[in-house]
Amino acid sequence: MPALPSNCYKTPHGFVFRIVVPEPLRPTVGKREIKKSLGRDYRQAVSQARFLSLQTDQQFNALRQQITPQMEYAEAFQRYIARPPDQRLQSITAVTPELAAGLRALWLSSLDADLTWRREGIDDEEYQELQKNIAEVQAEIAKALACGRPEPFLPVVHGLLVGKGYQLTVSPEEECRLVLDVLPALQEGYDILAQRQAGRLVQPALSPTENIPLPAVWEPTPAPADTGLNWEALLKHWRQDCERKPRTDHEIQRLVQSLSAFVPKAIPSTLTRAQVTEWLRHERDQRGNSAKTLEKKGTLVGAIFSVAVKDELLPKNPFSGFDYRRFAAKEGIAPEEERRPFSMEELTRIFSPEGLFGVTNGKGGGGYHARVWMPLVGLYSGARLNEIGQLTLSHISLDPVPHFRILHAKNQSSIRDVPIHPKLIELGFLDYVEAIRNAGHITLWPFLRSRGKINEDSELLGKWFSWFIHGKLAMPETVVFHSLRHSFKDLCRNALIPRDLHHALTGHSNLGEASNVGDDYGDGYSLEVKLEQMAKITLPLEIPRPLPFTGSLSVSDPLRAKRLQKGTPHGVP
Template sequence: MYATILQQDEQEYRELVASLLAPDSDGKDTDERWLMPRENPFFVGKLPPAGLVGDVALLKALRPYIAQHLHLATGRDTSFWRLGEGYEPFAAAFRAVSRDLKRRQKGEEVPTPPVPEIAVKGKPTFGWQELLEYWIRDCPRHPRTVREMQTLVQSLSQFLRGKLPADMSKQDVTAWLRHERDSRGNSGKTLEKKGTLMGALFSVAVKDELLPSNPFTGFDYKRLALKIGVQSESGREPFSLAQLQTLFSAEGLFAQSKGNGGGGYYARVWIPLLGLFTGARLDELGRLTVDDVQREPVPHFRIRRAKNSESLRSVPLHPQLIEHGFLDYVEAIQAAGHSRLWPLLRSRGALHTDSEMIGRWFNRYVHERLGFPRTVVFHSLRHTFKDLCRNAGIVSDVHHQLTGHASGSVGDRYGEGYSLEVLQTEISKIRLPFTVPRPEPYIPDQSAAPQRRAT
């Protein structure tokens, strides 16, 4: 590094002289320029005092240049540079070059030593299969997630035709996602999901320094959607009032009492009701156990497994859920010896979650039986709940906490948030302008098809 900096200083001085002697030079400010000391971007002025503090201060000021040399020597991204035990040789080199640059500024002749050749480390030869296997070993993965990742890795590696992970660029990301759109008809939301999943694959290897960079980091999916002509939004809409009245009617969900599809009658009725009155996600509701439902300090349920840390929360029960017998249902399930709230909600394989059963049943029901558009699905209940909160005058940070949405304010991250008592008071403000039928009480061993009471 010492030789490189002196060489660059000498080259800059030669270029300055050449520019002054060039035939097309207009000669402006020539005298002033000749009188100016030779400048160098690596000159640090007055040296800091010797010792640890001085060396670290010097290195911090010159960190970008050090990182550049580290990248040449190791092939690693500059972001991996950290001041640590190896700072001493860098400090010594920069102290020496700072001293000799000052000597040159005073007019002393300081020869430039030959620059040693640096053996540049080549790019990692980490292959796609090794990358996939490393990601799988990193931490426990759900079988379905592994299956999805395997499919994406196969698609991406085949599309890139021999390129290794280390060779992939953001241009490759755009080209691959465009190919997925053209060949599979993927929506903007699906393309973003695929890119996010592949980014997680690269992220593990980059953090452990097996790959130099992650081409999916910071990728602009909204810009991609505009560029390739797809909508970036999910396309999900909240239910209209008329749709809600049809769905939550005696002729709607409550009439679907036959068969075990979607986890049986009680799952098919109570899970959508909970989604409407709490805004919880489908998988959050499908995972609930008897122990997750608590009565103190106010009736609520706990979400202990969710998509991210912000989503772990306690949600108070809306008064209408209590009036309609949800706590009675929980007690009956517990008395029957069940630990899960939905005993019949079980997937048929390891590649699917239990809650997918009710999700598929619900979406098929509203699209095929009720004739609702494809833009409304189970997740639309979450959108509907957010609108119900807004229309009830519930402030955004309250309904963010209810639904497990992260707030954009740094200040909101301090403290534990609103108490359950406050949340229950707020959620009680939600009113529906129509009457929702009361679900049938739980009957042990007949959870699939209770008989409707005569009305």
């Protein structure tokens, strides 16, 4: 039988949990002790007592973290005022940007007292007097800034400094420079007061990097949290688990640099949810990021925090469970434009002699054959751009039916075998594969090569394709290469292909959908069944036959190109 905890005892009426509140916490808790009846059942009482003990310990620790800084501040202030008056003020001998920023934040933070005063109620005489004073000071600030003569406001700045235990011992020129740096904050403050006089109880808009008021001389300096894990160490620890793709590594490193620059005084162990929120809002407002982009950024950075938390190097992950929906458009507001499928009219223009097939020269996008065949494969398979870009001869198999073996994909569920659509075979795709083999190449796209270390080769085609459809065909920004994947999904739905089957074709997971454990048994749909279903997909497009692969990057003779596209034999003029 489990032992009765020390903070639990038995009475004639049953068991009772009792714990004494530590004296420093009593004003906050509002009582000397916490008591709770646990009933008559012994085992239940023991279980509840242990839970309540843990709960109160957590509550007391949280309160200590709140109260300790207040107590330290009060004690430090008492020590400060115990000094002789002539030894209290600390001299400032240099004017720095940090000093000016601290004074600006100090002045603007003092406006909280004005707001509290107004909410308590002011009479007509106070209102009129304040109205006159605000107008006069606004005019004086404007004149001082316009004329570069800040002397009338030297006493204001000196007063702010003395209130925090400082005295300014610099040259008159430096004094004036400091006041001119602080005056815009004074002007902003009086503009806010004027708005409050008009009934708009606004607050100063302080950025996270300039919202720290000048600390008082007596304020204790907080000890920096030293977990041995700075931003660089956090990234290094994340990299150790497995080999990361250069592009992913580069993207996360860039995001960590952006985050750490936005909150320069934070380290991984002190980063808060509020700071994460402010950074994401900054990315939204300054970079125009959509809610989906913000979610992607937060998920990427949150992944490296998650690894450190699992290994107990950090106490928490500030990105865990973050609600990115707060940044999405609300009901009644038109949502931002996102990627969409191509319309049939757009597909007709892209896959026409005047579209992709009309550009027979140039190295852009990996050359003619990559520019033509990769979009065709995307349209008739729904494969992602990078999945197509990594195809080699070993990824093309003819048994039991011609199919792609997609072995390098976004995630595990995306690794799959996809039949080659009959239309691609009709257009000569297998002939193209054989020509690549005879030319001694390994990859299906021998001229698709990125010079960057972190860029995928397929990105060259993606950028060229976007340039072509947006710049040459004047299509909207809402369509890109990935729109071919969206189009394929719609083609599957319109062909009444079962959802789990077209998920298998495109490498989409069934997570979140109704399923049972039996769905994971076996190897899934056979290639013959997949091909039978894919054959239902037809498009009312007159697609030209791509030019044969000759080992060259482009076709220099436009007349020969047109003859070949029409299927005219080589020797016929």
